[in-house]
Amino acid sequence: MSTLKGSCIIGQSGGPTAVINASALGAIQTALADPRITHVYGAAHGIRGVLDDALYDMSLEDPAELARLKYTPSSALGSCRHKMKDPDIDDTEYRRVLEIFKKYDVRYFFYNGGNDSMDTCNKISKYMLKAGYECRVMGIPKTIDNDLFGTDHCPGYGSAAKYIATTCMEVYQDARVYDMPMVTVIEIMGRHAGWLTAAAALATAAGLGPDLIYLPETDFDQAAFLRDVKALYEKNGKVIAAVSEGIHDAEGRFISEASTSATDGFGHAQLGGLAARLADLVKTELGCKVRGIELSLLQRCATHCASATDIEEAYAAGAAAVRHAVEGLTDKMVGFRRVMENGHYRCEIQLLDLEGVANLEKKVPREWINAEGNGILPPFIDYATPLVRGETGLPFENGLPRFAKLKKIRAR
Amino acid sequence: MSTLKGSCIIGQSGGPTAVINASALGAIQTALADPRITHVYGAAHGIRGVLDDALYDMSLEDPAELARLKYTPSSALGSCRHKMKDPDIDDTEYRRVLEIFKKYDVRYFFYNGGNDSMDTCNKISKYMLKAGYECRVMGIPKTIDNDLFGTDHCPGYGSAAKYIATTCMEVYQDARVYDMPMVTVIEIMGRHAGWLTAAAALATAAGLGPDLIYLPETDFDQAAFLRDVKALYEKNGKVIAAVSEGIHDAEGRFISEASTSATDGFGHAQLGGLAARLADLVKTELGCKVRGIELSLLQRCATHCASATDIEEAYAAGAAAVRHAVEGLTDKMVGFRRVMENGHYRCEIQLLDLEGVANLEKKVPREWINAEGNGILPPFIDYATPLVRGETGLPFENGLPRFAKLKKIRAR
Numbered sequence: 042m043s044t045l046k047g048s049c050i051i052g053q054s055g056g057p058t059a060v061i062n063a064s065a066l067g068a069i070q071t072a073l074a075d076p077r078i079t080h081v082y083g084a085a086h087g088i089r090g091v092l093d094d095a096l097y098d099m100s101l102e103d104p105a106e107l108a109r110l111k112y113t114p115s116s117a118l119g120s121c122r123h124k125m126k127d128p129d130i131d132d133t134e135y136r137r138v139l140e141i142f143k144k145y146d147v148r149y150f151f152y153n154g155g156n157d158s159m160d161t162c163n164k165i166s167k168y169m170l171k172a173g174y175e176c177r178v179m180g181i182p183k184t185i186d187n188d189l190f191g192t193d194h195c196p197g198y199g200s201a202a203k204y205i206a207t208t209c210m211e212v213y214q215d216a217r218v219y220d221m222p223m224v225t226v227i228e229i230m231g232r233h234a235g236w237l238t239a240a241a242a243l244a245t246a247a248g249l250g251p252d253l254i255y256l257p258e259t260d261f262d263q264a265a266f267l268r269d270v271k272a273l274y275e276k277n278g279k280v281i282a283a284v285s286e287g288i289h290d291a292e293g294r295f296i297s298e299a300s301t302s303a304t305d306g307f308g309h310a311q312l313g314g315l316a317a318r319l320a321d322l323v324k325t326e327l328g329c330k331v332r333g334i335e336l337s338l339l340q341r342c343a344t345h346c347a348s349a350t351d352i353e354e355a356y357a358a359g360a361a362a363v364r365h366a367v368e369g370l371t372d373k374m375v376g377f378r379r380v381m382e383n384g385h386y387r388c389e390i391q392l393l394d395l396e397g398v399a400n401l402e403k404k405v406p407r408e409w410i411n412a413e414g415n416g417i418l419p420p421f422i423d424y425a426t427p428l429v430r431g432e433t434g435l436p437f438e439n440g441l442p443r444f445a446k447l448k449k450i451r452a453r
Numbered sequence: 454m455s456t457l458k459g460s461c462i463i464g465q466s467g468g469p470t471a472v473i474n475a476s477a478l479g480a481i482q483t484a485l486a487d488p489r490i491t492h493v494y495g496a497a498h499g500i501r502g503v504l505d506d507a508l509y510d511m512s513l514e515d516p517a518e519l520a521r522l523k524y525t526p527s528s529a530l531g532s533c534r535h536k537m538k539d540p541d542i543d544d545t546e547y548r549r550v551l552e553i554f555k556k557y558d559v560r561y562f563f564y565n566g567g568n569d570s571m572d573t574c575n576k577i578s579k580y581m582l583k584a585g586y587e588c589r590v591m592g593i594p595k596t597i598d599n600d601l602f603g604t605d606h607c608p609g610y611g612s613a614a615k616y617i618a619t620t621c622m623e624v625y626q627d628a629r630v631y632d633m634p635m636v637t638v639i640e641i642m643g644r645h646a647g648w649l650t651a652a653a654a655l656a657t658a659a660g661l662g663p664d665l666i667y668l669p670e671t672d673f674d675q676a677a678f679l680r681d682v683k684a685l686y687e688k689n690g691k692v693i694a695a696v697s698e699g700i701h702d703a704e705g706r707f708i709s710e711a712s713t714s715a716t717d718g719f720g721h722a723q724l725g726g727l728a729a730r731l732a733d734l735v736k737t738e739l740g741c742k743v744r745g746i747e748l749s750l751l752q753r754c755a756t757h758c759a760s761a762t763d764i765e766e767a768y769a770a771g772a773a774a775v776r777h778a779v780e781g782l783t784d785k786m787v788g789f790r791r792v793m794e795n796g797h798y799r800c801e802i803q804l805l806d807l808e809g810v811a812n813l814e815k816k817v818p819r820e821w822i823n824a825e826g827n828g829i830l831p832p833f834i835d836y837a838t839p840l841v842r843g844e845t846g847l848p849f850e851n852g853l854p855r856f857a858k859l860k861k862i863r864a865r
Contacts (some may be wrong), residue, residue: 115626214527342627428854440841
């Protein structure tokens, strides 16, 4: 394979996770150490930073501070939800990207994100090829949603799953404390895929979790939900139900849709308020004490409860992207293959064609959900357990987390 | 002082905390080890367990499992929100308590709770004295609200404060990630006292916290709130406001009151939904992206983010209650005195008269809040910082918390 010398850009895109900075760190440290990479730039707010000529010179950061990125939540370089147009219809932005790439002699582009970001990677790579500009493009996966195609799981998921399961266990303890009946509804993120909500089943498998779990992989029938809750309520007095924000009726309408009409930058409906709504519904039907809890942003930024397995894998994904690119590969997304040896989990890096992963969504297999669509089966527990193992190494100072403080010095 | 031999009952009451079980453990282990205490009983659901003759024999628990109570959230024995009547009006329940005390030869009663529970302690103690039944009664404080009178702080507060500050720091990282303006409203518990909401200022002092903080100690002026948010929004693009669930207007009406009409067992209004409501208001006024986050139950049960200082102090409070009772004291609540030596914090046990603490509420001093009523001043930071220091020793198994599993064998 040919040696390609030049600068690299690392960008972060889409919703943040607890470990996206661990991936950035893996890429940045590997790139800084590689003689074939002349400059390491961080894009301010993903592809927007490229378009705006807003790049940070990562070599000017204090290495010790940079190393703290491993335990710093959210996207330290800034993220965006910018969807690039089809270049065949409007190539304005692509021409601008090429201009910036030429200005900084960028020969490596590493983009860390979810489905939409892999699509951005793919489009940029194709445009550069067409323009005859040699640039290697690698996608680094991240998404708490765990819905990227072709990879066993995604960096970010294990930590969110660990936080969700831990929180469900703590809420379980709390919700059972009084000698009076109560129904608790916990709303968990996940628009189209139920991976996050299914993580609540880890708490149930540990004996301290929701009684009922509803994913968007099945249609949500409000009458059946009320029947489920009522039956358990009459039997046990206490009921905890976990619901995905993306649960929908048989016609595909989000149950939470009435709550809001906002959309995000990609045109997706912004969901929320579902827990309160279902809790109210239960209260009206059963006349009992209810509580609705929305885990909200906390599930994607809780580095204090991140999974060590997830952190290390996220770092490895970032490092692998750089290593494989300098060795000659391009148009790939770093993926994970699960290897089980004598019952022990191991995660291997595998490279997937960007073309094959962009814009595809991986859902929880229907056979991992019970027939009634209100519970999760053992194969999911076997799948998710290795991903939440190990505790974070987040350092505390004076009782509070100590996150990375970057200087973010603009490149010229 | 006279030696009094007999059984003891330990009960837990009111809303759970991350460390109320640490106090129970301190009391139980100390009582089990003391030859003057013949039997150690745990009351199922606080005073209700006494009334219902539902006591657990704590000597039958596996000591190793019992020891896990130090890191198990919520009230392991069960809690209640039962308010006892004035015995001069109706002494039915007091006669029943005396009957149970006689049945089990109970000479020590330890009750772990907040304001209302200290009132219960006080009433029971007075009744036993009047009835000529010798029984020593000690209150062990707990409340995330930190509103108990006479003590520097309350077990449970430090852990809740640590969780709130940590979560605010993580949300801060997350909320600033996009290159578009956004206003985030975080709703924090605390009906009448703003201690919990003030803890968000620890995050601000660390450079990663809310811009605006509103406590129930001052009147909430919606117009001023919108002006505050708008000014910061126009200057910085990003705004985070932390509000207490108990903020109220100048007439004392809760801002969240329209959201719900439910009340709890003590007749207090059940609040909630405030974050969403204020976020909607900001959206209507400023037309910007908003997010409302309610920390909900998580702030009182997040043992995974508990303060080691709080855990150890909670344990010490439970142990001290038993130690002082067997030494002859009664009608006291264990309190904390803060000792600062060369800038180092130390916490000393002090005993307060139950009479002097029951039903009184301690609020955040007005002079610790800025003149505008939208921010917290340095004296609070100095006060709260030592309380959140140190991390939990919660053990994890297979990536998830491992809480105590008690057998709860009923005494006969």
